[in-house]
Amino acid sequence: METEGFSAIRIPSATYRLQFNVHFKFTDARDIISYLHDIGISDIYASPYFKAKEGSLHGYDIVDHNTLNPEVGTEEEYNGMIQELWKYGMGQMLDIVPNHMCIASKENIWWMDILENGPSSRYADFFDIRWEPVKRELKNKILLPVLGDQYGKILEEQELKLVFETGAFFIYYYDHKLPVMPNTYREIVQYRINDLKEQLSSENPHFVELLSIITALNHLPLYTEKNPEKIAEKYREKEIIKRRLWSLYSESPEVKGFLDENVRLFNGTKGEPKSFDLLDDLLNKQVYRLSHWSVATDEINYRRFFDINDLAAIKVENPAVFRETHTLVFKLIKEGKVTGLRVDHPDGLYNPLLYFQMLQRRCFLYTKLGSMKNVEETPDAEATILKQYDELLLSNPQAKPFFIISEKILIKGEKMPEDWPVFSTTGYVFLISLNGIFVETANAKAFDTLYSRIMKSKGNFQDIVYEKKKFIMEVFMSSEVNTLGHFLDEISEKNRHTRDFTLNSLTSIIKETIAFFPVYRTYITTPEVTERDTRYIELAIAKAKRKNPIINESIYDFLKEILMLKYFKNLDNDAKREWVDFVMRFQQITGPVMAKGLEDTALYVYNRLVSLNEVGGSPDRFGTPLETFHGQNIETSKLWPNALIATSTHDSKRSEDVRGRINVLSEIPDEWRECLMRWRRLNKKKMVISEIQMAPDSNEEYLLYQTLLGAWPVEHMNTSEYGIFMKRIKDYTLKALREAKVNTSWKSPNVTYENAVMDFVEAILKDVRGNLFLKDFQLFQKRISHYGMYNSLSQTLLKMTSPGIPDFYNGTEIWDFSLVDPDNRRPVDYRVRMKILEELKKQESEISLEKLARELTVKRENGKIKLYVIYKALNYRKEQRELFERGEYIPLTVTGGKSYNICAFARRFESKNIITIAPRFFTKLIPQVEMLPLGNEVWKDTCIVIPFAETGTKYRNIFTGEIVAAKEQQGTVLPLSEVFTNFPVALMEGV
Incomplete structure (x- = not known):
């Protein structure tokens, strides 16, 4: 394809987020490009469309970074979309995922290879796996928390199945397909070998071949082998063995029958526990240890994306991993098909600055290669271009030759790291500030009083965040925190002044410090700690000390010295590397804990005015003064003039139009209080007692009324449409209940309580005569909707004319009353x-x-x-x-x-x-x-x-x-x- 004109950096004037999946494909995007161009969009902003887990609606669960997602379209269809973009002079910013991959799919060949070959796998260093974890039984193994029940029960219920396919053995557990380590094939193929000998005789060529295969299996290098030559030998020999075994199986009916029967025997007989010993013994010899999914909380030994077991972190700081995960991205950049990048979750990376530097460097290279016609991609050509890049940085250290946006979440008052070679963030800072000017700050006290009355207590949002972050560390991410504790304990043991600090106390202060950490993370890599990071560490440590006066201050001071890399005197280089590694891993954990504790828990618990409950927001701050909004815009125009500025995203808790409506309540606290109290009286009889409490509780009911005011459609709904709307509200309510983790949760659903709340939602929304609540609600909602529309128009205009690049989420160019995902991923x-x-x-x-x-x-x-x-x-x-x-x-x-x-x-x-x-x-x-x-x-x-x-x-x-x-x-x-x-x-x- 022609790429002329795409070699220079392209800055969008307006972006439009498209959610690619099986319901919206490349062909669908092609069909709306002319429309997007006509409304003034310059660049599409594409969700990840590399090969993801089958059925993925968001694309972040990638299984192959170098293949287009077949559910989204073919290469030909992709090129058709690109041609249409070029026809209108438009560009494409692509969302990429360098932090993790989905491992719950047999199509992730890297992970499958690790499960087959363990530490000797070519990809063993691609994922962040602790091969020598705290739990000794997991040394050189991977805990796989995929089972729906206890391992022994699952085994004896025959839910684990051994199969033989094209020369290889696998373990099936529903959709999971797990390879059997080739070294352990001998356990299967030599079982009952004498029975086959009697059937065929020892001289039979098929029997001799089977014995030869067994001998070859016995000589395979171990799965813990580190010698590259031995590993190469293993890879070569195991594939030869598979081919020989499959040929023998296909040629000899006797061998086929023998192996089929062995497989049947290994799979055991239901009701006979002893019959499962063979499969149990085989599984115990594998690289992986299968367990109940809840075990991940305490014992998992691979780093996850947040607390999601199916998403394993990759070590993109490893040059080989960086190269392998970006091959297709750079190809598309070279061809001019991708003109900008949005990087997902950079705070999860080991060294975000280094990653962005590497990314800009390679983007410069491939952009240049794409612009140079008739130039071969040789090492000399690459070296020449990279030399130009180095010279560019010498003359301008702030140079950013490719448009890259970072999904960095900033907390109030936090600044973007200025040394990152990116064009700023994806727009949440602007979203929070803009939304805030439509909240009447003068009525904060009235809402405090109302919410305290609802909750029968004075809730403090920062206390909730602290408690929920601790809760996340204790219930969902204890394995990661405990591992940090062990790392810190090992460091403390090497100095006479710190060796008396106990493992429990060290782990405890790590939890307390992270719980008080005011931002997602710091970015320390060397002893030259920035003022920014110093301030955040000192603040967290100081708060943790005050909260726990019984703990000796010296242990907190020790952690502070570690985090700020204030090395002990005479510390050798190995010990310094240990300190740095601890700090880097500490920084990788604070972000997920903040995200899970704040975004995915506290924002569903503190419901004073839920239009303020957004990613990066501080809902305890009741609105934004105009002066603050203007000041932020002035700063953006000077420092980050090409940052994205958004009002809705795929991660928003509510769409811009829903927030625009709920903000109206801040203007009329007295009227809102009267409506609320009246509705609670009208609906009291519709509540259900679940065990010892009413369902929903007061806080959940309060959230429900705000949600209904925000999400209620403008147009009249027929019976079918009303049913769809009611289902959306019930689905959202269920998600909100589980995210809050108060009366139920994803990890331990309280189905009885959930059903009671669902019955309440259905009862108050039944469109029947005599539903006084619904009649009264609709009158009030119509008024709120009236004002909400004007709010939406104002904030839309402010976004399009403020400093930065206005970004639009798919479908929001007309009224859109979507709630949090997956509601906001419905087809448009x-x-x-x-x-x-x-x-x-x-x-x-x-x-x-x-x-x-x-x-x-x-x-x-x-x-x-x-x-x-x-x-x-x-x-x-x-x-x-x-x-x-x-x-x-x-x-x-x-x-x-x-x-x-x-x-x-x-x-x-x-x-x-x-x-x-x-x-x-x-x-x-x-x-x-x-x-x-x-x-x-x-x-x-x-x-x-x-x-x-x-x-x-x-x-x-x-x-x-x-x-x-x-x-x-x-x-x-x-x-x-x-x-x-x-x-x-x-x-x-x-x-």
């Missing part, structure tokens, strides 16, 4: 969206923009108004790229009676300037639902002050075409009564 009906766009274009050509804007505002429920805002603003942004990418960000002062209800700023570059004006807090603007937030009746004397404009300067609203002239009123101003005559948001272009 693009035919509806494409039809709406065509209608908008037709109306745009037939009637005035002024009339169209007014009509869209009146009929806002159909979602056309949101797509219109996106279509007009993104295309304008595309035409004025320099203004938005290089333009100054200027917060604007608002005067008059409704000044508090406006967020306004200007973008200015050279002689060009635009002004963004987005209203908020609509309950104070238009108290009646039937009112529109337009005209002099609403805005009266409110004006935007424009410090750089002169009186008479004209501004055109790109949504309505209307011209408004700046007036003199104690400065140059734009009257909002004239700006908002026909449309609820404004993007004013200086003309």
